[in-house]
Amino acid sequence: MKIDLNFSQSHVDELQLRDKHVVVIDVLRSSTTVIAALQNGAREVIPVASIESAVKVSGSLFGDVTLRGGERNGKMIQGFNLGNSPLEYTELTVRGKSIIFCTTNGSVAMAKCRYARSMAVGAFVNMSALIEYIRGLNADVLLLCAGRPPAAGAFSLEDSVCAGMIVHSLLNHQGGGEVVLTDASQAALSLFKSFGRSVKKMLKNTDHGKYLAEIGFSKDIDFCAEVDAVPIVPVLSGTVIKLRKDGVESAA
Numbered sequence: 370m371k372i373d374l375n376f377s378q379s380h381v382d383e384l385q386l387r388d389k390h391v392v393v394i395d396v397l398r399s400s401t402t403v404i405a406a407l408q409n410g411a412r413e414v415i416p417v418a419s420i421e422s423a424v425k426v427s428g429s430l431f432g433d434v435t436l437r438g439g440e441r442n443g444k445m446i447q448g449f450n451l452g453n454s455p456l457e458y459t460e461l462t463v464r465g466k467s468i469i470f471c472t473t474n475g476s477v478a479m480a481k482c483r484y485a486r487s488m489a490v491g492a493f494v495n496m497s498a499l500i501e502y503i504r505g506l507n508a509d510v511l512l513l514c515a516g517r518p519p520a521a522g523a524f525s526l527e528d529s530v531c532a533g534m535i536v537h538s539l540l541n542h543q544g545g546g547e548v549v550l551t552d553a554s555q556a557a558l559s560l561f562k563s564f565g566r567s568v569k570k571m572l573k574n575t576d577h578g579k580y581l582a583e584i585g586f587s588k589d590i591d592f593c594a595e596v597d598a599v600p601i602v603p604v605l606s607g608t609v610i611k612l613r614k615d616g617v618e619s620a621a
């Protein structure tokens with residue numbers, strides 16, 4: 370199994386992802402929010418790359434079962450129902466709903482995966498479930514870090530450390546098959562070894578973590594730091610993200 374990695378979604382286009390098994394990582398906060406939404410009973414999350422696409426897609430769906438969620442500069446987009454805080458996506462709010470999801474980097478990375486062979490959503494909160502899923506693929510994997518605002522896809526320490534934790538776990542648990550690393554996945558591993566000892570402390574000290582605290586989302590950081598709190602794996606099925614059912618998306 371070769372593990373490759375990209376440090377930002379802005380450096381890849383959808384054709385480069387064609388036929389690959391991709392894991393999209395946007396720890397703060399899109400990946401964590403999608404995981405929370407599906408854990409709390411959302412029917413599906415529909416990732417879109419722009420507000421215009423969100424408006425277009427919601428026009429084609431029934432209003433009472435659809436919510437629009439997402440952010441610009443970390444805050445809820447005007448006219449949307451939800452922002453990008455995982456804590457907003459409670460069972461009461463999202464159960465049974467289709468969520469059209471538009472964020473600065475995370476949803477863009479997810480939407481770019483439409484030609485990928487598979488796409489799973491990864492974060493600290495679903496680490497062990499994700500590792501089990503990747504091991505089940507038994508195929509080469511690309512870890513796609515979304516990156517952080519304000520610039521599209523700026524380097525994000527939290528996404529890279531999370532990717533490094535994935536690499537570290539796969540190296541330790543592969544059991545049989547060889548794990549081959551690229552320069553990028555080795556670099557992420559090294560970042561995990563330097564910064565991964567306390568995930569919460571690391572998140573609080575990142576550029577985006579500090580920004581989120583400044584605008585009132587400190588509690589999101591605590592939630593995003595909880596390794597293995599949510600044992601599910603969201604996967605792309607066509608153009609929507611759903612809860613993975615055991616074994617269904619494994620590589621042939």
Ligand code: MLT
Nearest residue numbers: 397398399472473474475
């Ligand atoms: C993004 O997609 O860039 C982030 O998830 C931004 C955020 O924290 O809301």
